[in-house]
Amino acid sequence: MKPAPFDYIAPETIDEVCERLAEAGGGATVLAGGQTLMPLLALRMSQPFILVDINRIAALKGAARADGGTRIGPVMRQNEVIADPTLANALPLLLTATRHVGHHQTRNRGTIGGSIALGEPAAELPAAAVALGASVEARSTRGVRRIAAEALYFGPYATALEPDELVTAIHFPDWPPDTINLFREVARRPGDFALVGLIGALTVEQGRIARAGLAWFGMGPTPIKARQAEAALLGQSIAGLDARGIAELAIADTAPFDDHHATADYRRTVGRRIFARALQEALDARQAA
Amino acid sequence: MSEHRIEVTINGQAHRATVEGRLVLGDFLRIDAGYTGVHLGCEHGVCGACTVIVDGCAVRACLMLAVQADGCEITTVEGLAAPDGTLHPAQQALRDEHGLQCGFCTPGVVMTLAALTGDDKRPSADTLLAALSGHICRCTGYQGIRRAARRLAGAPAGEEPA
Numbered sequence A: 001m002k003p004a005p006f007d008y009i010a011p012e013t014i015d016e017v018c019e020r021l022a023e024a025g026g027g028a029t030v031l032a033g034g035q036t037l038m039p040l041l042a043l044r045m046s047q048p049f050i051l052v053d054i055n056r057i058a059a060l061k062g063a064a065r066a067d068g069g070t071r072i073g074p075v076m077r078q079n080e081v082i083a084d085p086t087l088a089n090a091l092p093l094l095l096t097a098t099r100h101v102g103h104h105q106t107r108n109r110g111t112i113g114g115s116i117a118l119g120e121p122a123a124e125l126p127a128a129a130v131a132l133g134a135s136v137e138a139r140s141t142r143g144v145r146r147i148a149a150e151a152l153y154f155g156p157y158a159t160a161l162e163p164d165e166l167v168t169a170i171h172f173p174d175w176p177p178d179t180i181n182l183f184r185e186v187a188r189r190p191g192d193f194a195l196v197g198l199i200g201a202l203t204v205e206q207g208r209i210a211r212a213g214l215a216w217f218g219m220g221p222t223p224i225k226a227r228q229a230e231a232a233l234l235g236q237s238i239a240g241l242d243a244r245g246i247a248e249l250a251i252a253d254t255a256p257f258d259d260h261h262a263t264a265d266y267r268r269t270v271g272r273r274i275f276a277r278a279l280q281e282a283l284d285a286r287q288a289a
Numbered sequence B: 001m002s003e004h005r006i007e008v009t010i011n012g013q014a015h016r017a018t019v020e021g022r023l024v025l026g027d028f029l030r031i032d033a034g035y036t037g038v039h040l041g042c043e044h045g046v047c048g049a050c051t052v053i054v055d056g057c058a059v060r061a062c063l064m065l066a067v068q069a070d071g072c073e074i075t076t077v078e079g080l081a082a083p084d085g086t087l088h089p090a091q092q093a094l095r096d097e098h099g100l101q102c103g104f105c106t107p108g109v110v111m112t113l114a115a116l117t118g119d120d121k122r123p124s125a126d127t128l129l130a131a132l133s134g135h136i137c138r139c140t141g142y143q144g145i146r147r148a149a150r151r152l153a154g155a156p157a158g159e160e161p162a
């Protein structure tokens, strides 16, 4: 239960991180909040030669408004996200999701970028990034690129990020203030990874759905974008919307598995119900308002 | 394998050391610095026994490297009571409400409650109860700990909402 030996470095600049990652040729691991990586090190499931700590880099912290959205530094702590008034305004759904990440004590260190870059399929933040249409900015000595969250995840902890790339920001586009936000998570205990989780944003204009972003977590090898449900919702009038029918379409995109916590069937059954209920309740509340 | 010189403040005392990169903060506090009130249970972030306060925030000492604490102020359970032995309110509440039995999980619970109630923070009972999800206690069945949290929030300690 002690990490295997490694060299530890804590660069002060992004350029230096990129240089060290390039030199290491895949033997380095980036340490952000460490709330997932430290257990992996302790269990020796991860044994890097070099640990590159990015916690001392000021340019990777904080959130700011930028090009029609919000740019969040990857080393922003999850509890800082929850307490940030700018984010509360621009991305209330992100705050809801972040409140469900781990525990108070782990959110004091755990970062938004760490969670999104790791890609645990049952975690809240990767799914939030997919649902809200976020993209990550990845930098290496070879240059900078933006990767859409929906193209980021290949499998559990497998992402499109190359070993020499550092996530330097996460961009979330704006959603109009009257967007309907959906969030449901079923877990055995608070702080556990989800057995089934759903996150979604629906923008209504003149009684019709003008924009939809929906994603599942805990429902497959990656966060799953509910593409069929999104397509079916677009342009639909919210009066008389068939929540159950949409839920059926949303489940069709999932690929849940059996494990010792729940069966795939259980996940689908619960997923269908929470989806239909969340959507129906949100629509009812909307029409009552 | 790298070694690093660090300087931390533990319970108000400056402490200098040379540590291996892989040394976790919890082991450093116990073995190097002698603060054995830091209890390590699972050593991988599940149980909460190792919780300490770093720069004002309750964190798991097994999920942070000692070298990362360079320049930080750390409080362990040894640093809470007044020099004359008067208990910190979080300690007193746990004592009054029978919130401990074997005591293994207790330093962690105390540090979470102390971090959230320190200075003039006025957390709600719900905030404190939610933060307790980060701790596993194998003895008490949690009811005493929950009463202590409610008492600290100024809520009637004896009443547990359904």
Ligand code: FES
Binding pocket: B039, B040, B041, B042, B043, B044, B045, B046, B047, B048, B049, B050, B051, B060, B061, B062, B063
């Ligand atoms: S020893 Fe740190 S959480 Fe269990």
Ligand code: FES
Binding pocket: B099, B100, B101, B102, B103, B104, B105, B106, B136, B137, B138, B139, B140
């Ligand atoms: S009092 Fe024994 S584990 Fe909590």
